[in-house]
Amino acid sequence: MAEQNATETVVISARDVDFFYGEFHALKGVSMDMLEHEVTAMIGPSGCGKSTFLKLLNRMNDFVPGARLAGDILIRGEPVYGPDSDPVDIRRKVGMVFQRPNPFPKSIYDNICYGPRLVGVRAKQELDALVEKALRAAALWDEVKDLLGKSAMDLSGGQQQRVCIARALALEPDILLMDEPTSALDPIATAKVEEWIKTSGLTIVIVTHNMQQAARISDRTAFFYMGSLVEFGKTRDLFTRPRETQTENYITGRFG
Amino acid sequence: MLAARRGFEPRRRRRREFTALLFIRLTGAFTAGVMALVVGFIAFNGAGAISVPFLTEYPRDAMTAGGILPAIEGTLILALGALLTAVPLGFGAAVYLAEYARPGPLVSVIRLGVLNLSGVPSVVFGLFGLALFVKTFGFGRSILAGSLTLGLLILPTVVAASEEALRQTPQSFREAALALGASRWQAIRQVVLPAALPGMLTGAILALGRAAGETAPIVFTASCAYTLASPGSVFQEVMALSTHILNLATNGTRIEETLPQQFGTALVLLALVLGLSLCAIIVRAKLRKGRRW
Numbered sequence: 167m168a169e170q171n172a173t174e175t176v177v178i179s180a181r182d183v184d185f186f187y188g189e190f191h192a193l194k195g196v197s198m199d200m201l202e203h204e205v206t207a208m209i210g211p212s213g214c215g216k217s218t219f220l221k222l223l224n225r226m227n228d229f230v231p232g233a234r235l236a237g238d239i240l241i242r243g244e245p246v247y248g249p250d251s252d253p254v255d256i257r258r259k260v261g262m263v264f265q266r267p268n269p270f271p272k273s274i275y276d277n278i279c280y281g282p283r284l285v286g287v288r289a290k291q292e293l294d295a296l297v298e299k300a301l302r303a304a305a306l307w308d309e310v311k312d313l314l315g316k317s318a319m320d321l322s323g324g325q326q327q328r329v330c331i332a333r334a335l336a337l338e339p340d341i342l343l344m345d346e347p348t349s350a351l352d353p354i355a356t357a358k359v360e361e362w363i364k365t366s367g368l369t370i371v372i373v374t375h376n377m378q379q380a381a382r383i384s385d386r387t388a389f390f391y392m393g394s395l396v397e398f399g400k401t402r403d404l405f406t407r408p409r410e411t412q413t414e415n416y417i418t419g420r421f422g
Numbered sequence: 423m424l425a426a427r428r429g430f431e432p433r434r435r436r437r438r439e440f441t442a443l444l445f446i447r448l449t450g451a452f453t454a455g456v457m458a459l460v461v462g463f464i465a466f467n468g469a470g471a472i473s474v475p476f477l478t479e480y481p482r483d484a485m486t487a488g489g490i491l492p493a494i495e496g497t498l499i500l501a502l503g504a505l506l507t508a509v510p511l512g513f514g515a516a517v518y519l520a521e522y523a524r525p526g527p528l529v530s531v532i533r534l535g536v537l538n539l540s541g542v543p544s545v546v547f548g549l550f551g552l553a554l555f556v557k558t559f560g561f562g563r564s565i566l567a568g569s570l571t572l573g574l575l576i577l578p579t580v581v582a583a584s585e586e587a588l589r590q591t592p593q594s595f596r597e598a599a600l601a602l603g604a605s606r607w608q609a610i611r612q613v614v615l616p617a618a619l620p621g622m623l624t625g626a627i628l629a630l631g632r633a634a635g636e637t638a639p640i641v642f643t644a645s646c647a648y649t650l651a652s653p654g655s656v657f658q659e660v661m662a663l664s665t666h667i668l669n670l671a672t673n674g675t676r677i678e679e680t681l682p683q684q685f686g687t688a689l690v691l692l693a694l695v696l697g698l699s700l701c702a703i704i705v706r707a708k709l710r711k712g713r714r715w
Contacts, residue, residue, distance in 0.1 A: 264601075266594060268592070268594035271616075
């Protein structure tokens with residue numbers, strides 16, 4: 167949590183975003199701003215559109231057949247879906263961590279190097295340095311520094327997820343998107359990942375099923391319901407003084 | 423209480439279970455038995471012909487003596503040629519179907535084509551190869567024409583096995599690569615293909631076995647009755663194990679006398695095909711180790 171040094175710079179801005187999967191209206195007029203160095207959590211019941219919204223931010227919905235988008239999404243003022251915007255370029259700046267750890271069936275080292283190699287980093291020394299930096303940032307260095315040649319598939323779930331975080335961080339992204347990153351992890355691994363999120367200082371947008379998690383780690387929280395953004399505000403306010411009845415019902419466990 | 427119904431009576435249930443299991447076991451035993459009978463028959467009759475000279479010498483005395491070296495060579499060359507034809511085409515088509523193609527008329531036509539191709543009798547492939555490669559393209563009866571014909575014959579097998587292997591590669595690998603800024607082709611080449619390769623190779627090796635055993639396609643396009651030397655170019659004819667058996671058994675003037683050679687050749691061919699299948703099984707088992715998805 168970086169509330170004290172929040173700079174109020176808008177990094178991601180969504181304006182009147184509507185999204186359709188074929189006939190299904192998945193997002194309805196969503197507008198929200200995400201601020202630099204803050205952790206923005208998105209909560210809501212399954213199918214509320216929070217993951218769909220997250221994936222729009224780095225164009226991971228591009229390959230979904232029959233998908234259609236209206237409205238604008240800007241990252242640092244640049245349109246994500248403009249005529250000149252390049253999805254590959256956007257994904258290099260906006261990292262993503264998925265629900266299930268999805269390391270490649272390669273060594274830990276090669277997993278982390280995947281992104282840097284894509285952008286043309288070849289020198290061994292430079293790659294070594296990037297790997298160490300990324301693993302340290304993901305709080306995994308001490309655990310795996312002697313196992314870098316080992317397959318990432320052989321690690322525990324929590325370690326795998328932190329490899330995935332490190333892999334995303336190796337590209338030195340401006341923003342990190344996380345889609346329920348701890349839902350497949352045990353409590354200890356979850357704690358480690360949460361600790362990392364709170365202290366990373368990155369601009370993070372995280373989708374979570376777990377309201378307590380949102381309360382623990384985020385600066386701001388957005389509550390989605392049936393494709394609409396119901397309420398968005400400071401996490402403390404949203405959980406203690408929700409403005410909307412729906413929000414209150416959800417966070418008090420009356421549905422969801 | 424439903425549990426008191428006749429259908430739940432334990433004795434009756436157990437008897438049914440026993441009958442079903444017996445039937446399933448019998449069918450399994452019968453299948454294995456037929457397989458054992460064929461292999462045993464060939465092995466029993468052919469084993470006597472097998473010797474080092476049989477595997478390393480050229481035929482002599484109107485095929486009644488000497489070995490089948492040129493036929494072994496020819497079969498291996500043709501099978502390899504078929505593989506070289508079918509693998510690039512088949513892998514490419516499979517990547518298109520599994521990774522790029524969106525459901526639509528084009529994909530349906532391709533799928534239908536692949537499916538029908540695998541149902542075409544091999545003799546038709548032979549005639550097609552004769553018309554196209556031997557005559558129209560002017561390759562003559564040659565390794566080239568035979569390899570291309572066999573390649574087309576096994577193409578559907580290679581496509582189907584490769585597509586299946588690609589589809590079994592977890593979607594999360596593709597997502598991970600794309601999210602790290604890989605283009606679709608980079609994701610496929612660097613992550614998806616390496617993961618799917620064991621399955622694709624297994625399919626290719628099994629197809630190789632099929633190509634090695636085929637007769638009709640190469641009768642018209644590649645094989646000759648007798649050669650005096652190993653082929654020097656892809657435009658030459660070769661002997662092959664399958665067609666050698668055919669020739670000995672149907673065309674020779676001394677059919678009865680060459681019986682041991684016929685069985686011996688059949689045994690070599692069988693061993694080759696089973697060996698290739700075994701290779702496929704080993705490759706698959708080896709490469710599957712350490713993969714958990």
